[in-house]
Amino acid sequence: xxxxxxxxxxxxxxxxxxxxxxxxxxxxxxxxxxxxxxxxxxxxxxxxxxxxxxxxxxxxxxxxxxxxxxxxxxxxxxxxxxxxxxxxxxxxxxxxxxxxxxxxxxxxxxxxxxxxxxxxxxxxxxxxxxxxxxxxxxxxxxxxxxxxxxxxxxxxxxxxxxxxxxxxxxxxxxxxxxxxxxxxxxxxxxxxxxxxxxxxxxxxxxxxxxxxxxxxxxxxxxxxxxxxxxxxxxxxxxxxxxxxxxxxxxxxxxxxxxxxxxxxxxxxxxxxxxxxxxxxxxxxxxxxxxxxxxxxxxx
Amino acid sequence: xxxxxxxxxxxxxxxxxxxxxxxxxxxxxxxxxxxxxxxxxxxxxxxxxxxxxxxxxxxxxxxxxxxxxxxxxxxxxxxxxxxxxxxxxxxxxxxxxxxxxxxxxxxxxxxxxxxxxxxxxxxxxxxxxxxxxxxxxxxxxxxxxxxxxxxxxxxxxxxxxxxxxxxxxxxxxxxxxxxxxxxxxxxxxxxxxxxxxxxxxxxxxxxxxxxxxxxxxxxxxxxxxxxxxxxxxxxxxxx
Numbered sequence: 001x002x003x004x005x006x007x008x009x010x011x012x013x014x015x016x017x018x019x020x021x022x023x024x025x026x027x028x029x030x031x032x033x034x035x036x037x038x039x040x041x042x043x044x045x046x047x048x049x050x051x052x053x054x055x056x057x058x059x060x061x062x063x064x065x066x067x068x069x070x071x072x073x074x075x076x077x078x079x080x081x082x083x084x085x086x087x088x089x090x091x092x093x094x095x096x097x098x099x100x101x102x103x104x105x106x107x108x109x110x111x112x113x114x115x116x117x118x119x120x121x122x123x124x125x126x127x128x129x130x131x132x133x134x135x136x137x138x139x140x141x142x143x144x145x146x147x148x149x150x151x152x153x154x155x156x157x158x159x160x161x162x163x164x165x166x167x168x169x170x171x172x173x174x175x176x177x178x179x180x181x182x183x184x185x186x187x188x189x190x191x192x193x194x195x196x197x198x199x200x201x202x203x204x205x206x207x208x209x210x211x212x213x214x215x216x217x218x219x220x221x222x223x224x225x226x227x228x229x230x231x232x233x234x235x236x237x238x239x240x241x242x243x244x245x246x247x248x249x250x251x252x253x254x255x256x257x258x259x260x261x262x263x264x265x266x267x268x269x270x271x272x273x274x275x276x277x278x279x280x281x282x283x284x285x286x287x288x289x290x291x292x293x294x295x296x297x298x299x
Numbered sequence: 300x301x302x303x304x305x306x307x308x309x310x311x312x313x314x315x316x317x318x319x320x321x322x323x324x325x326x327x328x329x330x331x332x333x334x335x336x337x338x339x340x341x342x343x344x345x346x347x348x349x350x351x352x353x354x355x356x357x358x359x360x361x362x363x364x365x366x367x368x369x370x371x372x373x374x375x376x377x378x379x380x381x382x383x384x385x386x387x388x389x390x391x392x393x394x395x396x397x398x399x400x401x402x403x404x405x406x407x408x409x410x411x412x413x414x415x416x417x418x419x420x421x422x423x424x425x426x427x428x429x430x431x432x433x434x435x436x437x438x439x440x441x442x443x444x445x446x447x448x449x450x451x452x453x454x455x456x457x458x459x460x461x462x463x464x465x466x467x468x469x470x471x472x473x474x475x476x477x478x479x480x481x482x483x484x485x486x487x488x489x490x491x492x493x494x495x496x497x498x499x500x501x502x503x504x505x506x507x508x509x510x511x512x513x514x515x516x517x518x519x520x521x522x523x524x525x526x527x528x529x530x531x532x533x534x535x536x537x538x
Binding site for chain 2: 031032034037068069070071074097098099145147148149150185186188189190221222223224
């Protein structure tokens, strides 16, 4: 049992084996979103604002914030976006950049304990990112690749993940603050992408005892009805040990799969959250006086 | 439909019907059928170069259009490309023997620091599928590796890809090195990868930004027809 605690100034989210799945909203990311990229580069954060609110409204427990815009001042933009999102909502954030200076400027303004996204097994990255994670008392996403590339062999990826966890320990970062990203590959190009991910997730939970996350939507790249596949993948991945995902909470199929898998895993006792979300509104004149009875809130 | 196709004897078709059937079989990703059809056309004393352009390249052109328009999807296109490869396997040595004109050669690899290669691999497969010679130098390439490979293989096109905002500026390092060596104008530079855009490609002095694999193939064909003049333009374009 491993709990990873991420927080904002006022709210704590726990990623853990025996807990409801944690949904990290992926939308605040200009990669592949031309309009958002152009607006953010010009200091217009209105779409960041609406994306943040919509995702929380749809059920995101955390939000990922990325400002990866070519030729822009990413450290400044990322810090500004983080401050804005933290002023709008109390969900904890994942600070997402491949530029170390941007991670640092984001961490410097962040209120609470952030999730740093990400470090890889590459020596240079480990040495640059882990001290930052330690300095700010954050948690970190560990991507299971290194200088040699992304192995298709889940056992090789496991070894990379293990190395990162060990290196983090050298810096005084506990394994509970390392959330491993197994690197979800497109199934349309690699038929073994699903089974490799499930095998790796299983080992990460049973042997390395770490929490996990990942870009779940990658799995459906280049295919039709992506949300359908994303949902199927996520529920199977959850059964294999995936404890959080960076995904789009605005997609109903994906949310249904996650909430349904939570029920099946026994992480939604008495199906309380499922019922609350999907109960049909009672038709007027029916329902045996549900409205009139005094009901105690159960969550 | 499936049963009928299984019963179809390719050898009974006349040339036009057979070429038409090859377009369909490429579309459906039927490698064995393509292999058989190529052999039949060779038996009928077709020039390897005509088989390449009229049957295979034209078939893959149709695949490319439907991929671009969202009618075909990645796994289907990979099956088509593999079928094309099955045909190329037979034709390649014959093309070399007969001194047929080349479709063009591409050198491709991800830049230093970047190990993400799924997109790069898709481009390589689609380019091969379109009849190009592809030299894939893999991931994490420093500028020296690009220069060495360019000298060795003399490609028409250099393709570089990067998935990270931290690694994409390295493309400029490579392009600047080409300028410095005085070989920049000998080679067309295509760049691609999720965080890139046209403005970035322009700012680093690349010749083209290719949004996806289908776009890379289209751009490469246009570029080659510009380079080779109108004779081969007709070849690459209409088949």
